[in-house]
Amino acid sequence: MDARHARYPFLAGARTAVEEAGVDLADVVATDQDVVERAVERVTRSLTDREVGPMARSTRVELLSYPVARVLVSLVDADVARRRYASAEAATAFERLTTEFDDDAEMRSVGSSALTRDALLREFDLSVAVRRVDDGYRMDVAPYLEYAASLRGEEWRLTGRALADGTVPLEAAELDRILERAIEERVAEGLPLSVPDAIASELDREVETVEETLSDLDFTRDIDTVVPELFPPCMQHLLDGIQRGDHLPHHSRFAITSFLANIGLSTEEIVDLYQVNPGFGREMTRYQTDHIRGESSPTEYTAPSCATMKAYDDCVNPDDLCDAISHPLSYYEVKLDDADDEELTDWREREATAED
Ligand code: SF4
Incomplete structure (x- = not known):
């Protein structure tokens, strides 16, 4: 295990070094608190600061914390955590690399050649x-x-x-x-990993820590912005269908209505959006929307997952981002997160400006 592997643990050579050292990950998470703490830091800093924090002094701790962090982020049930983690690992590596491309003095000082x-x-x-x-x-x-x-x-x-x-x-x-x-x-490859129970049970407390960090950040707060251009392909397709006046089957109508409610549209706004549909029934749409929103029923429904959308043939034109998420709301969160400010004009603001 050398300094280059610790700095760039995503390299194939780093993985080989860990394998050749005969490291048993179950043993590491059970006995090496330094590695586990650094892994938690990698993940939580990726969520709060979009980088993975300063390197541990020990090359071994730094290198092993990477596979443990990938395990940890796999145990957290949130696409946004995995995506932020992969992006933060890449951003941190990128920062180190761009200085090394020009100057390898730092790496020579720790007895390892720079990465060109x-x-x-x-x-x-x-x-x-x-x-x-x-x-x-x-x-x-x-x-x-x-x-x-x-x-x-x-x-x-x-x-x-x-x-x-x-x-x-x-x-x-x-x-x-x-x-x-x-x-x-490369960092995101294979995530979420299938984690053996023996490893998962050792990391219960750490998973809780990451989940608390996630809930403090409340990523869902972003989902109060309605930018149809950033909707996942499936929801754009359903919305287009409604606005063209297509008669959608019940499951498709449920999918788009719950999605719109989940991202912050009020019942009246959803009713207005559907109004261009010639077969539109204002009262029926209002009733169905209130039901989905939990206002006339005991349950507030969440839009269906990608697996359910696929089962009902509602998954249409999936793109590259679809490979990395498992829920249309996660797709939209990612798009909002990545968008420039000028792309983020809410549909309701645009409508209001057009009416002025
Ligand atoms: S993979 Fe998911 S988000 Fe993408 S189009 Fe299919 S259902 Fe929609």
Whole structure:
């Protein structure tokens, strides 16, 4: 286990080092409190600060806290925690990497060579797809699209790139952003893990700590904003159907109505949204919406999960983000979280401005 593995625990070499050291994770979580505490810090700091906190002094503690943190975040029943964790690990690694690309003195001081951009390209099988040219780099368009699809900003759109011979130009800083995405995907790979009971039971208290941090942050507070362009594909499809006047089956109508209620629309706003439907019945829609909202029934219903949506053929046009979430509300949370301020104009505000 060397310093590079502790700094960059997502590297394949770091995983091999842990395997070769014959580490038994069940034993670690049961006996090594330093590792467990650092793992909790990795996860909680990812939620509160979007980075994973300062490195532990011990290389062993720092390195082993990474697989334990992945276990921990798998035991917490929240997509948003896993996504934030992967993104924070990538952001922290990215910050360390960008200083090392220019200066490896720090790594030499701890007896390990710096991680170069070329080494990272090899790590992610990109050394053939990315080529150095006079004024930067060129990247094959297929892998570029794969990584750039989830990056925010017009500059990542293919229309703004000088495509030539199946490659796009990239400045060094842009290539680093692509590498950060590759790291994030590597960290998120396989999450949530299937955790054996023997390990899970040792981490009950730590899972509670992470869940408390999550509930203090109350990510759902963001879901009081209605931006239909950021809805998951399934809900956009259902909303389009309603507004076109399609007659939706009961399960589909329940899905979109509960989704709209869960993200903060009032009964009257949902009724207004449906009003363009020619088969619209104001009283019936109001009755159904109040029922779903728990105002005329003992239960406030939550929109169906992706698994249920799939079972009823309501999952339509899933995209890359859908692979990382298990609930349409999580999809929307992620989109709101990633959106620029100007993208976040609430549908109700737009309607009010249009009427003025
Ligand atoms: S995977 Fe989930 S969020 Fe994505 S389209 Fe299907 S049901 Fe909707």
